[in-house]
Amino acid sequence: MKANRHTRLFLFFLCSIFAFLSSCRDEFEDNTYTAYAETPIATYLKNNPEKYALWVQVLEKADLFNTLNINTVYTHFAPVNEGVERYLKTLNLASVADMSKEDANYLVRYHLIPDFEIDLGQFQSGAINDLNATDDNLFVEFRAGGLEAIYLNGEARFNGFDIKATNGIIHSLDDVVTPLTATIADRLNDPKYSLFLEALESTGYKELLSTIYTEGTDAAGNPIQQRFKYTAFAVSNAVYARDGITTFQDLLAKLQVPSGSDYSAASNALNKYVAYHLLNQQLSYADLGQFPTALKKVNLPTLATNELIKVSEGTAGLQLNENPISRLAIQFLETNIACKNGVVHEVDNWMPLFLPEQVSVIWEFTDYPDIAANVTQYRNRTLGAQYNKVFTANELTSIVWASQPETRANVLTYRNNRSADGIWYTGTLNYDHFRVELGESGWMQMKSPTIVRGKYKVKLVWPSTRNAASTGICAFVxxxxxxxxxxxxxxxxxxRVSTQELATVDFPETTDHTLRILSLDGKLLTLDYIQFDPVN
Structure with a gap:
C-alpha cells in the first residue's frame, strides 16, 4: 500500500509541477524522494551549512525545501551565506525569519529552472533560453577573467559550477540575484537616456515597452495572458550630442519632422526612427550573432515597416549597419541590459535608418512573436519529451488558413523535438517545425520578413517523413x-531533411512578401524554413 501511495503521488507531481512551484505551500513536505545513497538538491545544500545555511532557511521559509528534494530535474542557482546576508541588509531585514513567505517563495523560484539540467557547457553570453519558475529569462555574462568572472544577471558571480545532485544541477553564487521587475521603459527612465525616452513617449512606444503581459482569450473564450518580448537599441544623450542633437527639437530638425506633427503615425519620420531601434523579439548579444551557416551577416526586421538593421562580425565583435564601402559601423557600448520584457543594448551612434545590401534571408515559419508568446517550450533545445502546441485560428494573426472542412481540428501544430528524435531535432532549424493538415484544397498564408530589393533564388527546407506512399503534396504561391x-x-x-529550389524571383522594392501554401492532397505537411539567396 505504501508503494502504491508513492506511485500515485509521483504521477500526480508530473502533472502538476508548475502549479506546485507557483504555490507558497511545500506540497512535498512528507513525500520527499532520495535515490540510493546520493543526495538531492535541498539535502545537498543542508549538508553544507558553512556555505548554504541561510539559503536553506530561505527554502524552508518559502515552503519549497522538500519540493527541491523530489525525483525530477532542476537547475538551481544557490547563493552562499555571505550573499544572503548582503541581500537581507539591502532589504533592511535582520534575518530570513523577517521575510514574508510569499517573497521567499518568489525569490527561490526566480533562482530555479524546472525540468532542465543546464550545465556550464551550455552557458553563453546572454539569455538562458529555458525560463525559470517565475517565467523569466536569466542572463549569463562573461567578463574578462575566465571562469572566475562569469555573472548571473550581471550582479551575482558564479563561484562554483555543475554540482551534481540526484535531481539536477546546482550552480553556486556569491550573491542573491534580485528578481527582475524593470521593463525596458523602466531601464530607459535614466537621465543618460532622457532624449531617447522623450522620443519613445512622443511616438507612443513607451507604453509598448512598459507592457509585460497582453490580455487575450483562448479558443473557448477564456481570458489568457500572452507575453511579448522586445529588443531595444538605446542611444544616450552623450551620443546624440556628438551629432549636434541636444534637445528633442534638435532631433526633430535632424529628421526633418515638423514640430507638432502626428508623431504616432507610422509614416511619420520620428515614428519610423524610434521604431527602427526596436525589434519584436528578445535577442541577446549572443542571439544577434547567430548567423545562418557560413554567413557573417544578417538583416533583422525592425518595428519600422520594411526597415532593416544589418548585424555583422567586426574585428572587435558584432557591429551594426556597416557601410560596405567605408567600413564604418555602429558599435555596442553596453549589451544585455536585462529587462522583464526583453533586453536593451546601448549603441555608440544615433542610428538613423539604413538600407543594407542583399544578404541571404532565412525565413523560419515558426519565427513570429505570437508563436513565441503562445508556446511554453519555444525553441527549447533541452527537452526531455516531445512538445506539441496545437493552434486555433483566433490565437494567431501572423498566420491565417482555410481548412477543409472549416471545422477541421489540429490544422496547425508547432512541434519542438527532443535530442533523441534524430533528424527532427538535429536536422531542423532551432529544433522546431510546423506540422500542417489543411485537408484537400486547404491553404495557409503568412508574411515573410522584409527582404532587400533584388534577385534571389528561393528554396524550401523541410523534414521529410517516411511514408508508404508519396503524400503531403502542396503548391507555393x-x-x-x-x-x-x-x-x-x-x-x-x-x-530525412530535404531541400527543393522553388524559383528565382526579382523583388523591385524592399518590403515583405506574401506566401500561400496550397494543400493538394490534404495530407500532412512538415515545414521548416524558406531561404532566399542573392543572385549577383
Missing part, C-alpha cells in the same frame, strides 16, 4: 504568383 505547382513533402525510404 508568392505574391499571387505560382512559383512551384506541385511538391511532394513525404518520401518512401526514411526520415
Amino acid at each position: 508568392l505574391d499571387n504568383v505560382m512559383i512551384y505547382p506541385r511538391l511532394v513533402l513525404s518520401n518512401t525510404s526514411t526520415d
Whole structure:
C-alpha cells in the first residue's frame, strides 16, 4: 500500500509541477524522494551549512525545501551565506525569519529552472533560453577573467559550477540575484537616456515597452495572458550630442519632422526612427550573432515597416549597419541590459535608418512573436519529451488558413523535438517545425520578413517523413504568383531533411512578401524554413 501511495503521488507531481512551484505551500513536505545513497538538491545544500545555511532557511521559509528534494530535474542557482546576508541588509531585514513567505517563495523560484539540467557547457553570453519558475529569462555574462568572472544577471558571480545532485544541477553564487521587475521603459527612465525616452513617449512606444503581459482569450473564450518580448537599441544623450542633437527639437530638425506633427503615425519620420531601434523579439548579444551557416551577416526586421538593421562580425565583435564601402559601423557600448520584457543594448551612434545590401534571408515559419508568446517550450533545445502546441485560428494573426472542412481540428501544430528524435531535432532549424493538415484544397498564408530589393533564388527546407506512399503534396504561391505547382513533402525510404529550389524571383522594392501554401492532397505537411539567396 505504501508503494502504491508513492506511485500515485509521483504521477500526480508530473502533472502538476508548475502549479506546485507557483504555490507558497511545500506540497512535498512528507513525500520527499532520495535515490540510493546520493543526495538531492535541498539535502545537498543542508549538508553544507558553512556555505548554504541561510539559503536553506530561505527554502524552508518559502515552503519549497522538500519540493527541491523530489525525483525530477532542476537547475538551481544557490547563493552562499555571505550573499544572503548582503541581500537581507539591502532589504533592511535582520534575518530570513523577517521575510514574508510569499517573497521567499518568489525569490527561490526566480533562482530555479524546472525540468532542465543546464550545465556550464551550455552557458553563453546572454539569455538562458529555458525560463525559470517565475517565467523569466536569466542572463549569463562573461567578463574578462575566465571562469572566475562569469555573472548571473550581471550582479551575482558564479563561484562554483555543475554540482551534481540526484535531481539536477546546482550552480553556486556569491550573491542573491534580485528578481527582475524593470521593463525596458523602466531601464530607459535614466537621465543618460532622457532624449531617447522623450522620443519613445512622443511616438507612443513607451507604453509598448512598459507592457509585460497582453490580455487575450483562448479558443473557448477564456481570458489568457500572452507575453511579448522586445529588443531595444538605446542611444544616450552623450551620443546624440556628438551629432549636434541636444534637445528633442534638435532631433526633430535632424529628421526633418515638423514640430507638432502626428508623431504616432507610422509614416511619420520620428515614428519610423524610434521604431527602427526596436525589434519584436528578445535577442541577446549572443542571439544577434547567430548567423545562418557560413554567413557573417544578417538583416533583422525592425518595428519600422520594411526597415532593416544589418548585424555583422567586426574585428572587435558584432557591429551594426556597416557601410560596405567605408567600413564604418555602429558599435555596442553596453549589451544585455536585462529587462522583464526583453533586453536593451546601448549603441555608440544615433542610428538613423539604413538600407543594407542583399544578404541571404532565412525565413523560419515558426519565427513570429505570437508563436513565441503562445508556446511554453519555444525553441527549447533541452527537452526531455516531445512538445506539441496545437493552434486555433483566433490565437494567431501572423498566420491565417482555410481548412477543409472549416471545422477541421489540429490544422496547425508547432512541434519542438527532443535530442533523441534524430533528424527532427538535429536536422531542423532551432529544433522546431510546423506540422500542417489543411485537408484537400486547404491553404495557409503568412508574411515573410522584409527582404532587400533584388534577385534571389528561393528554396524550401523541410523534414521529410517516411511514408508508404508519396503524400503531403502542396503548391507555393508568392505574391499571387505560382512559383512551384506541385511538391511532394513525404518520401518512401526514411526520415530525412530535404531541400527543393522553388524559383528565382526579382523583388523591385524592399518590403515583405506574401506566401500561400496550397494543400493538394490534404495530407500532412512538415515545414521548416524558406531561404532566399542573392543572385549577383
